[in-house]
Amino acid sequence: MLKNELDVTLHKAENLKEKPDQNQLGFGKHFTDHMLTMRWDKEHGWHDAEIRPYGNFSLDPAAMVLHYSQEIFEGLKAYRGADDSVLLFRPMDNLNRFNDSAVRMCMPRIPADKVLQAMKGLIYLDRDWIPRTEGASLYIRPAMIASEAALGVRPANEYLFFVICCPVGAYYAEGFSPTKIYVEDEYVRAVQGGVGNVKTGGNYAASIKAHTTSQKKGYTQVLWLDAVERNYIEEVGTSNIFFVINNELVTPPLGGTILPGITRDTVLQLAADWGIPAAERRITIDEVIAAAEDGSLTEAFGSGTAAVISPIGEFGYKGNTIMINNGKTGPLAQHFFDGIQQVQRGAAPAPHDWIVRVK
Numbered sequence: 001m002l003k004n005e006l007d008v009t010l011h012k013a014e015n016l017k018e019k020p021d022q023n024q025l026g027f028g029k030h031f032t033d034h035m036l037t038m039r040w041d042k043e044h045g046w047h048d049a050e051i052r053p054y055g056n057f058s059l060d061p062a063a064m065v066l067h068y069s070q071e072i073f074e075g076l077k078a079y080r081g082a083d084d085s086v087l088l089f090r091p092m093d094n095l096n097r098f099n100d101s102a103v104r105m106c107m108p109r110i111p112a113d114k115v116l117q118a119m120k121g122l123i124y125l126d127r128d129w130i131p132r133t134e135g136a137s138l139y140i141r142p143a144m145i146a147s148e149a150a151l152g153v154r155p156a157n158e159y160l161f162f163v164i165c166c167p168v169g170a171y172y173a174e175g176f177s178p179t180k181i182y183v184e185d186e187y188v189r190a191v192q193g194g195v196g197n198v199k200t201g202g203n204y205a206a207s208i209k210a211h212t213t214s215q216k217k218g219y220t221q222v223l224w225l226d227a228v229e230r231n232y233i234e235e236v237g238t239s240n241i242f243f244v245i246n247n248e249l250v251t252p253p254l255g256g257t258i259l260p261g262i263t264r265d266t267v268l269q270l271a272a273d274w275g276i277p278a279a280e281r282r283i284t285i286d287e288v289i290a291a292a293e294d295g296s297l298t299e300a301f302g303s304g305t306a307a308v309i310s311p312i313g314e315f316g317y318k319g320n321t322i323m324i325n326n327g328k329t330g331p332l333a334q335h336f337f338d339g340i341q342q343v344q345r346g347a348a349p350a351p352h353d354w355i356v357r358v359k
């Protein structure tokens with residue numbers, strides 16, 4: 001066993017599944033032939049790392065995750081390059097963020113370097129699942145759950161870590177099109193001192209009500225405002241948010257209530273590389289409305305792994321509509337979308353060692 005490798009047992013699937021139609025992939029509907037699993041308990045630490053056939057877990061009904069939601073997850077993608085290479089984008093940033101989430105949720109940290117090696121093994125084994133269609137990729141979902149069978153609110157003594165993979169289609173199947181966003185002034189996502197900066201399941205369960213309510217009103221996502229004054233902008237759905245005001249990129253700072261997005265950080269680093277002025281500062285919905293009215297606000301877009309960049313065409317707030325760039329995709333949103341995608345797919349050189357090659 002190499003020093004930086006986990007002792008991973010490999011059990012190959014006897015029968016491989018039929019692969020889905022590459023043009024009808026959607027998101028999160030099909031899963032590959034194998035998964036990575038690993039267990040933790042107080043006595044042994046991390047052990048029993050396995051790459052094994054994708055399949056059900058056996059969980060005791062008292063498993064603590066089912067009652068108290070001690071759970072964290074991550075989301076990243078493997079891309080197929082033009083030369084058939086398989087590339088990961090900033091995977092260590094995802095695994096390091098996973099460990100930050102683990103600390104906040106009183107869960108054990110994973111050995112990130114070793115897990116990356118094992119994850120590469122899993123992706124290589126299931127590489128035929130990585131779509132070749134334009135804009136498609138393999139979504140990778142690492143997660144950890146409290147698996148100890150016990151009732152009572154405290155950190156569990158046993159955990160299960162796993163990684164599953166699913167081929168996903170291009171986010172913009174019908175082209176890069178701006179979304180309608182509902183500015184949520186009733187429900188809130190996170191408070192100071194809470195877990196808004198952690199990828200933990202409970203945050204998403206708590207957001208479903210606002211999301212479905214906004215969808216019934218004809219919107220794609222909600223824009224979250226701060227929980228105290230309902231005025232400061234936080235993020236949009238499960239993406240971070242950027243505005244272009246007086247030709248400057250503006251995004252809310254990481255103050256503990258928003259998720260420290262890797263795409264957000266990528267946009268900020270590329271803006272610095274490309275000489276585009278950018279500021280991380282607090283911004284209110286009142287400022288956004290005023291800037292839209294006087295014409296200084298020219299673009300708004302979301303950033304996240306699933307869509308990379310998601311242009312915003314309009315906001316709905318307290319019964320009013322705020323149009324952004326006449327509902328069309330702006331030049332900076334397009335520039336970041338193209339630039340990041342090219343790096344992710346190996347079509348442009350990767351700055352800052354952002355690409356890890358699987359094959």
Ligand SMILES: *Cc1c(COP(=O)(O)O)cnc(C)c1O
Pocket residue numbers: 075199235237238239240259260261262263264303304305306
């Ligand atoms: C995952 C996530 C993001 C985006 O993070 P990326 O690392 O860019 O994918 C933003 N907000 C929330 C709430 C998230 O869960």
